[in-house]
Amino acid sequence: MSETIKVEVDARGIVQLRLIRPDKRNALSAQMIAELTEFAASAQERRDWRAVILSGDGATFCAGGDLDWMRQQMQSDRKTRMAEARKLATMLGALNGLPQPLIGAIHGSAFGGGVGMACICDVALATPETLFGLTETRLGIIPATIGPYVLARMGEGRARRVFMSAKRFSALEAVELGIVSRVVSADALMSEAIAEAELYLSTAPGAVASAKALARSLSRSLDADRIEESISALADAWEQDEAKEGIAAFFEKRKPHWDHS
Template identity: 55%
Template structure:
């Protein structure tokens, strides 16, 4: 049984996959990403599940990668670090591979890996007032493992607006970047999610899965070579003095040397 991921199923075949580490703002730890990958694979194999909703407990949708886990990687050898840092890529890959429609329920802020989670959903609905950002570069790192899915969702031109600046942006800008599909008042979020779910329940499940598979093929799936390229890029970045300085500065509660 998962500790940090919770799955709820209803009688209609709708499964809600909850990020359930609210005390840490759903920061993606090593264990949490392993659990997320495993639960996504189990849902993919469950013939009774027709739609999956990705949601989160607590005040934050997802704060990104767990910084304690990142600091621990500084002490790992290169191969072990590459395997560890690739856990988010594997979790995102499992979500992207779901044969069922995946609907994102973004009720609060999402940073780093949280943006990656939003980007693998087929439809992503967010509450007004949230903030998002690809903040890895502030730590001397890069949004690598989530990168293939972010660029596939946003397109290169839109990704250039936020991929390497680390700046935060609001829900309306996330909508214009194609990260989000809809932005609604917080009190309307659940009703909007339900409205997104309902049409699929009137469709043949096998046809929906085949249509999703065809769409991915026509649109250009994220390739394994792209995922490997991203993992290698992050592995190289971990070796830099900037990465060490960025992580150290965070835990020392000071600004890194490059901040002017």
């Protein structure tokens, strides 16, 4: 039984996939990564599943990578770091490759890996209050394994506006950047996500899966070499002194030495 995600399917085949670590702001732990990967594998042959709605319990959609998990990587050797980075990359690739449309219902905040989760959705909706940010560089690391999906969604020019600065930006700017399709009221978020899912109830599920696969193939921006490069880049970042300082500063509730704000 899953402990970090919850899956519910209605009679029509609309799947609700919820992140259920609200006490940890739905941060991506090793267990959540594994459970999301398992979910994606189970979805591959389910043509009775017509669309998947991804959301998060509590006040936050997803705060990014679990910092305890990151701290463990700081204490590991490179082989272990590479293996853990590959698990994260595999999970993102598996969800990105779902045969069903993936619809994001984004609320509260989406930081770091949470932005990556939004970028693998076919359609992402957000509330006016939702904040976004690729905040990794504040911790001395980089948005590596999510990078291919962020760049595929935004394009290089737009991505470079937010990829390195760690700035927090609004849902309206997320629309401009291409992360979010549209902004809806908090009260209407789930009903609007369901309405997006209902569009697929009249379509042939096999054709939808094939069309989505073709769209991914034609873009040619998520090839194996780029994914492998992102895995190595994350492992490299974890080995730098800045990552050690950034993670330590977070847990010690102090500013890292580079922060002069």
